[in-house]
Amino acid sequence: MARKVAxxxxxxxxxxxxxxxxxxxxxxxxxxxxxRDEARGKNAVEQLKAxxxxxxxxxxxxxxxxSVAHLKDFLLKEYGGLDIxxxxxxxxxxxxxxxxxxxxAENTIRTNFFGTLNVCKALFPLLRPHARVVNVSSSAGRLSxxxxxxxxxxxxxxxxxxxxxxSLMKEFVSDTKAGLKREKGWAPTNYQMSKVGVTALTILQQxxxxxxxxxxxxxxxxxxxxxNTDMSSGKGVRSIEEGAEPIVYAALLPPNIKSPKGEYIxxxxxVVSWV
Numbered sequence: 001m002a003r004k005v006a007x008x009x010x011x012x013x014x015x016x017x018x019x020x021x022x023x024x025x026x027x028x029x030x031x032x033x034x035x036r037d038e039a040r041g042k043n044a045v046e047q048l049k050a051x052x053x054x055x056x057x058x059x060x061x062x063x064x065x066x067s068v069a070h071l072k073d074f075l076l077k078e079y080g081g082l083d084i085x086x087x088x089x090x091x092x093x094x095x096x097x098x099x100x101x102x103x104x105a106e107n108t109i110r111t112n113f114f115g116t117l118n119v120c121k122a123l124f125p126l127l128r129p130h131a132r133v134v135n136v137s138s139s140a141g142r143l144s145x146x147x148x149x150x151x152x153x154x155x156x157x158x159x160x161x162x163x164x165x166x167s168l169m170k171e172f173v174s175d176t177k178a179g180l181k182r183e184k185g186w187a188p189t190n191y192q193m194s195k196v197g198v199t200a201l202t203i204l205q206q207x208x209x210x211x212x213x214x215x216x217x218x219x220x221x222x223x224x225x226x227x228n229t230d231m232s233s234g235k236g237v238r239s240i241e242e243g244a245e246p247i248v249y250a251a252l253l254p255p256n257i258k259s260p261k262g263e264y265i266x267x268x269x270x271v272v273s274w275v
Contacts, residue, residue, distance in 0.1 A: 004029025005079040006251065007071070009060055009119060010089030011035055012044040015136070015224055018244035019086055019251075020044070024053035026252060029083060034060035034071060036089070062089045062115035068122045075126055082126040084251045087116045087198075088136045092191050105176035105190045112194035113169050117162075117201060124205075133219035134250045135202045137264070140187075141195030141221060143275045148185025155200050156275070162204050169197050199264055199274050206262020220250045220260045221274070225267030238267070245269065 006023050010016040012035035023031045033048075033055040035041030045057045058074055061067040075082055090112045093104045116135060127133070146152055154160070154168060172193050175184050187193040202221040209217035226235075227243035246269040250260065264274035 002080045004083045005032060005075065005081075006030070006084035006086070007032045007034055007058075007075070007082065007123070008086040008088055009034045009062060011055075012037065012040045015227055015240050015243040015247070016086075016088040017044055018240035019088060019247050020055050021048060021051070021053060022241070022244050022248045023084070023086075023251065024048060024055055026248065027084065030079070031055045032058050032071075032075075034058050034089075036061040036067075060089070060119075062119050063111055065118060065122075068118055072122045072126065075123070081128040082123055082131060083128055084132050084134075085119075085123055085127070086134045086136065086247060086251055087119060088134075088247070089115065089119075090136065090194070101181070101190070102177040105173050105181075105193075108190040108194045109169050109173050109197070112191070113197040113201070114166075116198060117166075120201075120205065127214065127217055129215040129217070130255050131214075131217050132251050132253055133205070133217075134247050135198050135205075135219065135221045136247060137199045137202070137221040137223055138191075138195040139223050139226075140189070140192040141199035141223065141264070141274065143196060143199075145187040145192045145196055146185065147187075151185060152275075155196075160200075160204065162201070165197065165200055165204065169193070202264075203262050203274075209262075216256050218253055218257065218261050220253075220263050220265050222247045222250050222265045223267055243267075 006027050008020045011020045011033035020033045041057045045055050048055050060071050172186050199221040205219045224243035225238040227238045246265050249269045260271045263271045266272045
């Protein structure tokens with residue numbers, strides 16, 4: 001029997017670190033702490049080893065296709081598959097950032113949406129039957145964050161495709177560059193728009209999983225709550241451990257569960273409407 005394995009992207013700090021820690025305690029298999037910066041990633045692994053936990057570091061920059069391919073090759077060679085994927089890596093600009101809105105939009109959508117999508121495209125072929133995928137979203141990832149009702153309808157179309165979703169994300173970036181974000185009725189912030197994209201992607205991915213020949217593949221989007229991390233500039237009210245709870249819940253869902261599947265899970269681990 002091949003050893004089971006879980007991958008957590010952006011695992012060196014904040015919620016990602018807490019997810020790795022929790023999975024090391026609860027998951028019966030190896031846990032890969034994937035992080036862009038090697039020194040930080042290895043340092044996080046050492047901290048966890050000091051707690052008698054044993055994660056494995058692997059370099060991963062979700063924006064870099066070569067880096068993603070290296071992780072895929074490693075998983076294939078060492079494990080022959082993948083059992084849990086937690087897409088946690090993401091960026092958020094600070095209020096004080098001097099980067100233009102156009103630059104922020106481009107980078108935020110590239111990493112949070114397209115980077116996550118790239119990881120999924122590379123690693124989904126490795127998923128074994130009963131695998132679990134968690135896309136870390138946010139309360140920012142609710143469709144109601146887009147005020148334009150016509151745009152909302154596009155996301156809710158029954159025959160909506162991943163290709164159409166990608167085009168909408170690109171259109172958002174080009175409208176932001178043209179200074180038309182507000183006029184066109186997109187979500188007010190780039191982070192919100194990136195997470196709306198991630199939640200919408202999750203729903204589409206589950207539809208594909210339902211048609212897959214591998215049994216019981218499940219993906220969910222999770223809002224971890226307002227967590228005290230670098231990303232929230234320390235303003236969050238929940239600890240990283242509390243933020244990790246609903247994500248780990250979704251990562252360890254029992255076999256052949258009917259729900260949640262392709263759903264939007266709130267910080268209390270309950271399913272809510274993403275609309």
